[in-house]
Amino acid sequence: MSLLRVSGLYKRFGGLTATDGVELDIEPGELHAVIGPNGAGKTTLINQLSGELAPDAGTIAFEGRDITALTVHQRALAGFSRSYQITSVFPEFTALQNVMLAAQAHAGHSFRFWRPVAGEAALIETARAALEQVGLSHRTDVEVAALAHGEHRQLEIAMTLATAPKLLLLDEPMAGMGQHESEAMIALLAGLKGRYGIILVEHDMDAVFALADRISVLVYGRVIACDVPAAIRGNAEVREAYLGDEAVAA
Amino acid sequence: MRSPQLWAAAVLLGLLGLVPVYAAVFEQPFYITLFARILIFAIAALGLNLILGYGAMVSFGHALYIGIGAYAVGILSFHGVTSGWAHLGAGLAVGAVAATVVGWVCLRTSGIAFIMITLAFAQMFYFLSVSLKQYGGDDGLTIAARSDFGWVNLANNTVFYYAIFAVLVALLLLFRRIVDSRFGMVLRGCKSNERRMAALGFPTMRYKLAAYVISAQVCVVAGMMLANLTKFASPSFMQWQASGDLIVMIVLGGMGTLIGPVAGATGLLLLEEVLAGWTQHWMVILGPLIVVIVIVSNRGIFGVLAALGRTGGAGRARPGGTSGEAR
Ligand SMILES: Nc1ncnc2c1ncn2[C@@H]1O[C@H](COP(=O)(O)OP(=O)(O)O)[C@@H](O)[C@H]1O
């Protein structure tokens, strides 16, 4: 049984069809890259998977269950965990507090009014482990507003990991990163591969071809190809629509 | 107690706690009434601050709950029910129902729409109370005696004052815990970036509604005290100006600081009192004065103290700016 099955997904914004009959199938443990030019509808697709946007038509099934009608938080509790293309964190909290909040969402209800969160060892432990995993353990007590851009991207990943996810939806985790930071992120993602289902939206072709089990190519909201990296490289239609000759040569 | 904020809070509470002493020493029993009123509005502002300061829900209708508290005392007393526990039970029960319904509707909106719809609900209840002809309508309802809480004799002004003071201190301690609890973190997270909170798996609406109801209930209690202080329940308690005053107190004292609303209530009501003694056009002075104070201090009286307390930690600049997707 596939982890995620998307069928016949459509989303229109006025006259623009941002998602045009998308079909997607993610196996457990698969790292599935979604590539495509700017404005192809990648973020729109992720938003529909996470529940933040309602599709006009189509169904989304997770572990065999139709979850199209579930709200954002219900999907998160079911095992979806996303990161944002434009960093979306809590700037006034420390890095540790950010990740602890993520862990808290999956550790029972929060109608607890008396005990300080700062004393909840289980949350701290989960959060520290996630920060460690992304390489931020030396920055735990820094207020997030004071972190560098690359560190924000790492924090995003730490927050998605702390929610005990089954499926990661990563929207351009390397956006705006320098060469060095990108390499660290690729290594991090390589380490996550196989442990979760991962949908990776990414522009960095080195990363995509190094990491992906399969690649879907999105153009004008349509999946024009879905295959293993080697086949995508050789696909003439993809080459014409999207990949520059250099990227293919690389 | 290293932070200036904590020191200032202790000093402020200490001074407020000694008011009955000055009143006795200077033979000015009027001080007790004046400051009891200040404490009551401090409690109401504290309640509103839970959602306004920590949850970014700007309710422009919290006077509604002061009104519910006052009318619970007024109407029950009118029918001969003098038990304070009955007043409290009725006030909190009606407050809970009203706040749940009103909050459930209002929280579907945010920003300006939230401000306007909370105002609309408060106005609705205002006109409802005006239409209660059997309970005095426009003129309000006089209350024969203070709520009867058995051995705590509220008829004695000093006892009454310290009862209010005790409730204020208890609420401050409770809120201090709440702010750092799981619930408080969820509330502050929603203020900071609600979309992210939902994506993390929090049913944000549920927590915001709970905070709204708690905040309303604190105002219900304040309303009961106000009715006891003035021996009166009137539609004017629910006027939009009263809701506005609560917001001014919070902004003046410092949003998102715990003791801020207490400082703001004290500051605003004392200024009002002093200026009204000088000139009947005190509003003309008070309005601009508030604007100046808020602009100069930016985050209110206690916001400044909080900032002072933090200037040890380096690299804390760059507020906001990193949350939410661009669209
Ligand atoms: N909320 C929206 N309203 C109208 N148009 C939108 C909205 N969101 C995205 N779009 C449009 O849909 C298309 C796909 O956008 P997006 O999913 O962000 O692309 P990508 O992430 O692949 O760069 C773009 O043309 C964009 O302008």
Ligand SMILES: [Mg+2]
């Ligand atoms: Mg995008």
